[in-house]
Amino acid sequence: MAYMKKELGLLTLLTLPFISSADWLDVNMPVGVTDISQDVFGLHMLMFWIMIAIGVVVFGVLFYAMWKYRRSNNKTAADFEENHKLEIAWTVVPTIILILMALPASSLLKKMYDHEAEEGGIDIQVIGWQWKWQYKYLDEKVGDKPLSFFSNLTTPSDQYETNQATKGENYLLEVDEEVVVPINTPIRFLITSNDVIHSWYMSDFAVKQDAIPGFINVAKTTINEPGVYRGNCTELCGERHAYMPVVVRAVTRDEYQDWLQSKKDAAEQVAFLTEKDWTLAELMEQGEEIYNTRCAACHQMNGAGIPGFYPALAGSDLVLYDKPKHIEILMEGVRGSQMQSFAEQLNEVEMASVITFTRQSWGNDRAGDGEIVIPKDIVEYKQKDS
């Protein structure tokens, strides 16, 4: 009897997902929080049940024939080759079924590809960078430029670089700046890239669009429920492809207006802060934080870089002795290398503090010119440029 027990165990294991239905639902596609995503889910379920019905009919006939014409039943099966009526039927019936399935599918596709701007809608440009997303709110201006920010991964690197560390709740799905959007408002995401091909994916909205340099792909969505939604880059875009999550926070219209105002105030605050007299300690504190989130992925926490890939900043001649060149490389980047321009990513204060931090850390302060860089230096650089 022992073996029977084993079989029964296996049977329960196989049927378990059906028994505890809550777990079973988790295996299915997410329903999402937009009309389109709910339609996609509905279509998926419709197809699923059509497939189940076809499966039941086909296997029903198969098993019936196996049982009816089993040897012990002594039936003799009809013996014929070719049957035109039957052949026409098994061609025509599936064709009709396929056409019936294509109708709702194509009408939904058409709905998904409606990219028209709508009254009261907002446009957000989404730009993929190795390895982060930039968001520009095209209808909201700060000075003469659209409100813009970068969204960087905040999961501490020891969580993904070692096996031991316990993972946080939103492991690899958390960022410093979430994209805040209002609910019940048509939002157009205008998706493009600054370097290689990325893909902006948010399953709760049923949006997945390639971000291609030189092209703009549009995805329109209206979110029905407030909440925080998390997605990924879904195009292999280099070494840190897994580390550029998408996080959208959907809020009420009032909360959205408050958030916009605070963003604009903060941007104006920067102009004021560049005038302030900065001490070394203040610059270092900000600089370290920025270095760890923006630079350490390549140049490493200890500034030693990775030989052959990323130059060391500790002991670098450029960092030690050439302040103008140091500012220039951060403002302009190095064409054709992974060292990108940070001019748009960091404001004057952040830029000055991260440069100062690299000039004063890892023993760099003991040699070289030791000059710190203050926000005014960056302002001057920008003025010279224009």
Ligand SMILES: [Cu+2]
């Ligand atoms: Cu990517």
